[in-house]
Amino acid sequence: MADRFPPFVRKVLSTLTQAGFEAYVVGGAVRDLLMKKEVTDWDFTTNATPEQIQSLFQTTFYENEFGTVGIPYRDHIYEITTFRTERGYKDRRHPEHVSWGKTLDEDLQRRDFTINAMALDLKGDIFDPYQGQKDLHQKFIRAVGVPSERFQEDALRLMRAIRIATELAFTIEEKTFQAVKKNAHLINEIAKERVRDELIKIVRTRHAADGFQFLYNTGLLEHIIPEIMKGYGLEQSGHHTTDVWTHSLMSLKYCPSKDPVVRFATFLHDIGKPITARGERKNVTFHNHEVVGNTLVKQIMERLRFPKKDVEKASLLIRWHMFTVDEHITDAAVRRFIRRVGKENINDIMDLRIGDRLGGGCKNATSWRLRKFQRRILEVQETPLSVKDLKIDGNDVMKILKLPPGPKVGKILEALFEEITDDSSKNTEEYLTKRVKELGSS
Numbered sequence: 001m002a003d004r005f006p007p008f009v010r011k012v013l014s015t016l017t018q019a020g021f022e023a024y025v026v027g028g029a030v031r032d033l034l035m036k037k038e039v040t041d042w043d044f045t046t047n048a049t050p051e052q053i054q055s056l057f058q059t060t061f062y063e064n065e066f067g068t069v070g071i072p073y074r075d076h077i078y079e080i081t082t083f084r085t086e087r088g089y090k091d092r093r094h095p096e097h098v099s100w101g102k103t104l105d106e107d108l109q110r111r112d113f114t115i116n117a118m119a120l121d122l123k124g125d126i127f128d129p130y131q132g133q134k135d136l137h138q139k140f141i142r143a144v145g146v147p148s149e150r151f152q153e154d155a156l157r158l159m160r161a162i163r164i165a166t167e168l169a170f171t172i173e174e175k176t177f178q179a180v181k182k183n184a185h186l187i188n189e190i191a192k193e194r195v196r197d198e199l200i201k202i203v204r205t206r207h208a209a210d211g212f213q214f215l216y217n218t219g220l221l222e223h224i225i226p227e228i229m230k231g232y233g234l235e236q237s238g239h240h241t242t243d244v245w246t247h248s249l250m251s252l253k254y255c256p257s258k259d260p261v262v263r264f265a266t267f268l269h270d271i272g273k274p275i276t277a278r279g280e281r282k283n284v285t286f287h288n289h290e291v292v293g294n295t296l297v298k299q300i301m302e303r304l305r306f307p308k309k310d311v312e313k314a315s316l317l318i319r320w321h322m323f324t325v326d327e328h329i330t331d332a333a334v335r336r337f338i339r340r341v342g343k344e345n346i347n348d349i350m351d352l353r354i355g356d357r358l359g360g361g362c363k364n365a366t367s368w369r370l371r372k373f374q375r376r377i378l379e380v381q382e383t384p385l386s387v388k389d390l391k392i393d394g395n396d397v398m399k400i401l402k403l404p405p406g407p408k409v410g411k412i413l414e415a416l417f418e419e420i421t422d423d424s425s426k427n428t429e430e431y432l433t434k435r436v437k438e439l440g441s442s
Helices: 009-018 028-034 050-056 106-108 132-138 147-153 156-168 174-182 186-191 192-204 208-218 222-226 244-254 260-267 289-304 308-319 331-341 342-357 368-380 394-401 407-424 428-442
Strands: 021-026 043-048 067-073 076-083 082-089 096-100
Touching: 009 021, 009 043, 009 050, 009 076, 021 028, 021 106, 028 132, 050 067, 050 076, 082 106, 106 132, 147 156, 147 174, 156 174, 156 192, 156 208, 156 222, 174 186, 174 208, 186 222, 192 208, 192 260, 208 222, 208 244, 208 260, 244 260, 260 308, 260 342, 289 308, 308 331, 308 342, 331 342, 331 368, 331 407, 342 368, 394 407, 394 428, 407 428
Parallel strands: 043 076
Antiparallel strands: 021 043, 067 076, 082 096
């Protein structure tokens, strides 16, 4: 495997070993090499101290207490960490005491999972004290040592277990799985931003639906998004063949978008159904669930510290995901839909609808009505879609009516725009000037 080392990786290892130190590639890079996957992140460990590492490389930085020296090369930062041991994790995340270790074994035993606790030297020899290669072959995520101890040291590992299993399409080994369940409540002690980042990584994966099922089965989801749990066992009517929870999972599975915000919105698109449910079993209704869902998704994403723009996008998609695709819909109605959703979000809400359809039991990703609606959207976009598209502007209104700047000007422009939304042929300077005079005198 050493023949797959990039030149700079080989340089790091050789520089350290020629200076008389031990040096190894560790972590995910070793795992990816063994799986014959592209390696995007190379990490190193050595028995050299940070000061000794810095003395061997021209440009470095060292600004932490964990023995990690950064070496910039081109557009990447390579991290070299001194062998270390850790103890005392009062915040469930960071060790209170870090000591330099003397052996590779000491360093590997503090790592999270066996498939991440392997090391590779310059010659390509593998050091695998916890049988990570065996677990790779069996497709297992197994904690190093005693699982509960690993999760109590760093509760973010609860999420990492599920995220890595989802990314690799692996199973979580039984003792490790039970330890995740037992310690699920500890996720509440982790910064919301860190939990969010792991969620996004899960959402991005090909097997995201399996990841959320893992989160449900381990009890983690109850602490992260308790609102979604209420859909479990809640039957639906019409074309739906599953409960709300399963539908949410399947919608995410079939959503064609690669945008994690769109995929997350797809998973949460029916979050308002449990609150709006009326009736029972096949007679149940969920009137205005998209309106309630709009509010709930804002609360969920703000709680998880999502960026404001992502919150706004996801809530908008959920608010309008119940759009009508009746073949008799008017051009004015299509224009209003585009205005509400925004031209930049049209493809995203279509991807959500496709996930919704397939996740609800439909055999086809689209329908002739939906295809016709999409064609209508393209046609209608050639006509005015905002006040800025009017043939006159605020300065014209003030000049015609001899008005100073103020709210009345805006109200007149909005009234004009409502008219041309219903009939775009009225968007002429002559007609709008006439209407301004009429509205100004009323």
